[in-house]
Amino acid sequence: MTTRNMIQAINDAHRVVMASDPDVIVFGEDVGFFGGVFRATEGLQKAFGKTRCFDAPISEGGIVGSAIGMAAYGLKPVIEIQFADYIYPGYDQIVSELARMRYRTAGEWAMPVVIRSPYGGGIFGGQTHSQSPEALFTHIAGMKTVIPSTPYDAKGLLIAAIEDPDPVVFFEPKRIYNGPFDGHHDRPVTPWAKHPASEVPDGHYTVPLGKAAVVRAGEAVTILTYGTMVHVALAATEENGVDAEVIDLRTLVPLDIDTIVESVEKTGRCLVVQEATRTSGFGAELAALVQERCFYHLEAPVVRVAGWDTPYPHAYEWVYFPGPLRMKNALRQVLES
Amino acid sequence: MTEPVPTRRNAPVLALHVPEPAYRPGDTPDFSSLVIPAAGDTPRPEPSVRAGETHPLTTALVRVLDEQGAAVGPWNPRLDPDMLRAMLRNMKVVRVFDDRMYRAQRQGKTSFYMKCTGEEAIAVAAAYALDREDMNFPTYRQQGLLIARGYPLETMMCQIYSNAADPLHGRQLPIMYSDKAHGFFSISGNLGTQFPQAVGWAMASAIKGDSRIAMGWIGEGATAEGDFHSALTFASVYQAPCILAVVNNQWAISSFSGIAGAEQATFASRAVGYGVAGLRVDGNDALAVYAAVRWAAERARSNGGPTLIEFFTYRAEGHSTSDDPTGYRPAGEEQQWPLGDPIARLKAHLVSLGEWDDERDAALDKEIDAEVRKAQKAAESQGVLPEQGFDRIGSMFEDVYAETPWHLREQREQALAEAREYLGHDIA
Numbered sequence: 001m002t003t004r005n006m007i008q009a010i011n012d013a014h015r016v017v018m019a020s021d022p023d024v025i026v027f028g029e030d031v032g033f034f035g036g037v038f039r040a041t042e043g044l045q046k047a048f049g050k051t052r053c054f055d056a057p058i059s060e061g062g063i064v065g066s067a068i069g070m071a072a073y074g075l076k077p078v079i080e081i082q083f084a085d086y087i088y089p090g091y092d093q094i095v096s097e098l099a100r101m102r103y104r105t106a107g108e109w110a111m112p113v114v115i116r117s118p119y120g121g122g123i124f125g126g127q128t129h130s131q132s133p134e135a136l137f138t139h140i141a142g143m144k145t146v147i148p149s150t151p152y153d154a155k156g157l158l159i160a161a162i163e164d165p166d167p168v169v170f171f172e173p174k175r176i177y178n179g180p181f182d183g184h185h186d187r188p189v190t191p192w193a194k195h196p197a198s199e200v201p202d203g204h205y206t207v208p209l210g211k212a213a214v215v216r217a218g219e220a221v222t223i224l225t226y227g228t229m230v231h232v233a234l235a236a237t238e239e240n241g242v243d244a245e246v247i248d249l250r251t252l253v254p255l256d257i258d259t260i261v262e263s264v265e266k267t268g269r270c271l272v273v274q275e276a277t278r279t280s281g282f283g284a285e286l287a288a289l290v291q292e293r294c295f296y297h298l299e300a301p302v303v304r305v306a307g308w309d310t311p312y313p314h315a316y317e318w319v320y321f322p323g324p325l326r327m328k329n330a331l332r333q334v335l336e337s
Numbered sequence: 338m339t340e341p342v343p344t345r346r347n348a349p350v351l352a353l354h355v356p357e358p359a360y361r362p363g364d365t366p367d368f369s370s371l372v373i374p375a376a377g378d379t380p381r382p383e384p385s386v387r388a389g390e391t392h393p394l395t396t397a398l399v400r401v402l403d404e405q406g407a408a409v410g411p412w413n414p415r416l417d418p419d420m421l422r423a424m425l426r427n428m429k430v431v432r433v434f435d436d437r438m439y440r441a442q443r444q445g446k447t448s449f450y451m452k453c454t455g456e457e458a459i460a461v462a463a464a465y466a467l468d469r470e471d472m473n474f475p476t477y478r479q480q481g482l483l484i485a486r487g488y489p490l491e492t493m494m495c496q497i498y499s500n501a502a503d504p505l506h507g508r509q510l511p512i513m514y515s516d517k518a519h520g521f522f523s524i525s526g527n528l529g530t531q532f533p534q535a536v537g538w539a540m541a542s543a544i545k546g547d548s549r550i551a552m553g554w555i556g557e558g559a560t561a562e563g564d565f566h567s568a569l570t571f572a573s574v575y576q577a578p579c580i581l582a583v584v585n586n587q588w589a590i591s592s593f594s595g596i597a598g599a600e601q602a603t604f605a606s607r608a609v610g611y612g613v614a615g616l617r618v619d620g621n622d623a624l625a626v627y628a629a630v631r632w633a634a635e636r637a638r639s640n641g642g643p644t645l646i647e648f649f650t651y652r653a654e655g656h657s658t659s660d661d662p663t664g665y666r667p668a669g670e671e672q673q674w675p676l677g678d679p680i681a682r683l684k685a686h687l688v689s690l691g692e693w694d695d696e697r698d699a700a701l702d703k704e705i706d707a708e709v710r711k712a713q714k715a716a717e718s719q720g721v722l723p724e725q726g727f728d729r730i731g732s733m734f735e736d737v738y739a740e741t742p743w744h745l746r747e748q749r750e751q752a753l754a755e756a757r758e759y760l761g762h763d764i765a
Binding site: 062109 | 472515539563564737
């Protein structure tokens with residue numbers, strides 16, 4: 001057991017699988033000698049050699065396209081897209097090729113490819129380093145979408161994703177790379193070392209895909225969330241004295257519907273929390289599923305907390321971000337109606 | 338006091354250039370001004386030369402068969418007559434297969450078909466020049482690769498009919514074949530995507546210290562896609578052991594090659610800026626195609642890096658069964674195309690060698706016709722597209738993921754219930 005932040009946990013996941021499986025290949029922009037702009041792949045090239053971990057040209061289409069070819073050969077590429085905001089040049093390769101290859105080849109060509117990418121805001125990244133595009137991936141048949149919220153989960157989920165036979169997009173909430181974030185941007189950052197989930201086992205373990213975690217048990221309302229917002233939701237729960245049940249979805253597709261339904265049937269209320277823009281976000285899917293399956297248990301309409309439907313504004317980042325105040329008002333709305 | 342900045346300078350009026358083909362419907366095409374180097378004129382460097390030494394060849398044209406059917410010049414691969422006959426046979430099979438499947442579509446037996454008429458030499462000769470274990474990332478006009486590698490015609494037809502024996506379970510548009518054992522990667526309708534995939538496969542082969550190479554295929558129209566350029570960048574950066582082939586048949590549905598940039602430079606010359614070897618080849622000359630692919634394969638296999646090859650040809654028929662070329666180009670233009678019919682040219686060569694004659698040719702045509710008809714009968718006995726019932730609809734939910742998740746299991750049950758209601762009876 002070692003204390004690790006998210007980056008160190010993700011780095012360690014790479015090391016574990018690269019050591020045990022010579023078919024795992026890591027590449028992306030700046031990931032080789034330098035180890036990536038967030039240092040997630042630091043030291044991998046030195047440890048495993050230049051043909052196992054290397055720099056790629058600034059060409060997300062080429063990175064995803066060549067990873068598909070490598071997977072067709074029989075390798076397991078783990079590629080880094082430097083920011084989720086940069087993923088769009090590779091989107092055709094993901095949607096039309098990667099996600100559908102098993103299906104269109106009747107299972108002959110599986111695509112065990114993992115696309116890692118830092119996502120989300122709260123770091124003054126402006127429009128092009130802050131987006132949360134997860135709903136663009138949960139909408140694709142054949143893709144799995146995974147978002148960790150702690151170092152422990154990041155390592156275990158990443159190893160599970162690499163070992164999964166299907167393509168996985170693995171979004172890393174970059175705001176919480178170095179420490180959990182309660183949503184109060186004006187307060188000092190808490191390092192991961194003070195959080196129990198920074199105790200990360202050495203060696204191999206997995207956190208299964210498709211399994212949510214109940215990170216706080218409660219009776220008053222179910223909060224469905226993932227990524228950075230798990231910590232914002234937990235803080236809001238405490239600050240407002242609400243006995244909420246907070247569920248960290250961890251995998252958006254395939255979704256752990258049983259855990260969701262069980263909780264909402266118990267609490268009778270549901271708050272859906274995402275950092276992404278509101279309209280057609282993954283929260284809309286969650287709200288629909290909850291009303292389809294738990295309607296007669298609901299005592300109030302499902303309420304959504306989300307970013308505004310604007311591009312992520314640089315100067316007004318904290319106006320955009322669904323922080324403590326938006327959480328407080330939403331909790332009041334879902335509890336009082 | 339400074340002069341005010343004029344809002345509009347006294348400068349020429351800018352004009353947008355929108356390329357236009359030389360001939361439109363009603364015109365009489367005349368290709369006599371097309372510069373076509375004589376067969377044998379284009380020099381052949383050693384496959385180990387620096388990429389830059391090949392660059393003069395990107396504006397030349399590698400040709401072996403002359404107008405009399407003789408094989409001439411440094412690119413002559415000097416193939417055994419048995420191999421020449423085998424190539425001729427496969428090219429003829431492709432053409433007959435295309436004709437029968439085109440008619441099957443017209444008869445309503447399937448939704449769609451695409452011929453490669455006039456381009457048969459390219460895929461067939463490439464298949465012979467590659468090793469059997471090499472991997473192809475084709476477009477929809479390389480059916481010759483499968484046929485030359487011995488893939489069963491009946492299975493191809495079952496795919497076209499989306500019937501019970503379709504290896505792809507009716508999931509793909511007709512002719513979007515896929516077969517790992519025959520080194521034929523799944524065809525995509527999104528053009529160009531396969532190009533960086535081919536490079537990735539070749540990179541993987543190099544990473545693993547393998548000896549197999551990859552060949553990526555693309556049409557001239559799709560060279561305008563970003564994927565073409567990322568493929569060339571990756572191929573150059575990592576010196577990937579691959580051959581990247583542009584089949585320039587001059588027409589992308591109704592857009593002539595000028596819309597893809599052909600007016601200003603050849604497609605082969607795209608190689609220059611990427612620093613990879615480049616060849617421009619007469620695509621209607623089976624021997625030139627064979628020699629060029631062999632050259633590039635030898636280069637790739639000895640860690641000499643990638644080669645971009647442009648096969649210059651002409652799409653003799655419509656883009657697909659959904660296209661009518663008389664709407665945008667003169668009817669009969671293909672008859673005027675000066676590089677001729679690849680099948681007739683290879684036949685003339687075999688005849689000139691004394692290894693073939695009209696009698697044997699007619700007998701072969703008859704044999705192929707019978708073979709293709711037999712395959713078609715066998716394929717149709719397993720059903721054609723309009724006859725596809727509801728027997729296997731549950732399978733449409735398989736292979737989305739390795740393990741079917743709950744939401745797809747639920748939707749499968751809903752689809753089956755819907756089908757039962759529609760049919761008014763139970764189904765398996």
